[in-house]
Amino acid sequence: MERGNVIHHLRQRLAESLTPARYKHVLGVVETSVALARRFGAPVLDAELAAWLHDLAREWPQDRLLAHARDRKLDVPAAWLEAPILLHGPVAADVARVEYGVEDADVLNAVYYHTTGRPGMGELEMVLFVADAIEPSRDYPGVDDIRLLAEKDLKAAALASLESTLRYALDRGFAIDLTTVNARNELLNEVRRKARHSL
Numbered sequence: 109m110e111r112g113n114v115i116h117h118l119r120q121r122l123a124e125s126l127t128p129a130r131y132k133h134v135l136g137v138v139e140t141s142v143a144l145a146r147r148f149g150a151p152v153l154d155a156e157l158a159a160w161l162h163d164l165a166r167e168w169p170q171d172r173l174l175a176h177a178r179d180r181k182l183d184v185p186a187a188w189l190e191a192p193i194l195l196h197g198p199v200a201a202d203v204a205r206v207e208y209g210v211e212d213a214d215v216l217n218a219v220y221y222h223t224t225g226r227p228g229m230g231e232l233e234m235v236l237f238v239a240d241a242i243e244p245s246r247d248y249p250g251v252d253d254i255r256l257l258a259e260k261d262l263k264a265a266a267l268a269s270l271e272s273t274l275r276y277a278l279d280r281g282f283a284i285d286l287t288t289v290n291a292r293n294e295l296l297n298e299v300r301r302k303a304r305h306s307l
């Protein structure tokens with residue numbers, strides 16, 4: 109399917125299937141992903157496509173996410189089967205490939221890892237990860253600090269956003285998926301190294 113048609117189809121599908129608040133969130137992520145891609149030189153159309161795709165399975169019940177992952181034999185970290193909400197990215201990436209013919213690995217990875225992040229995130233992955241965290245309808249302690257970082261430094265914003273996810277999980281007593289811990293430690297080292305070099 110041609111990209112314009114994919115987005116047209118997704119817009120209708122999401123408007124019909126998501127709660128109004130979630131649909132508004134997706135519109136915010138689209139707008140923010142495009143702005144971040146422009147700012148940091150990532151491919152703008154790919155950022156827009158990834159944003160439209162990322163939450164298409166966010167409101168599926170856990171058993172549907174698990175059944176999809178099992179039936180399609182998705183290659184996912186074993187721990188994600190114990191916290192099935194984490195499957196909504198991999199499932200959306202699979203739907204993107206199978207139903208919409210999306211083949212771009214960077215778009216698929218951005219969608220796959222948008223909830224946890226991962227070590228070695230590429231630029232498009234960071235664009236979607238940060239956009240998801242700071243789109244205009246997001247409101248949580250610290251979000252404005254991440255918005256400020258995202259004016260200048262995508263990695264620093266991604267780091268702050270990973271740390272905010274970790275704090276959120278600790279505060280609520282959730283088990284923390286290690287992909288996020290590893291992504292955070294790696295970015296922490298990179299951001300610190302960069303700061304030392306610029307002294």
Ligand SMILES: Nc1ncnc2c1ncn2[C@@H]1O[C@H](COP(=O)(O)OP(=O)(O)O)[C@@H](O)[C@H]1O
Pocket residue numbers: 191193194222223224240273276277282283284285286287288289
């Ligand atoms: N590293 C993690 N370990 C465990 N749960 C996580 C992790 N990262 C995100 N989550 C949880 O996954 C859920 C979905 O996250 P996200 O896709 O960011 O959704 P939302 O749009 O609801 O914020 C949230 O409840 C969040 O707490």
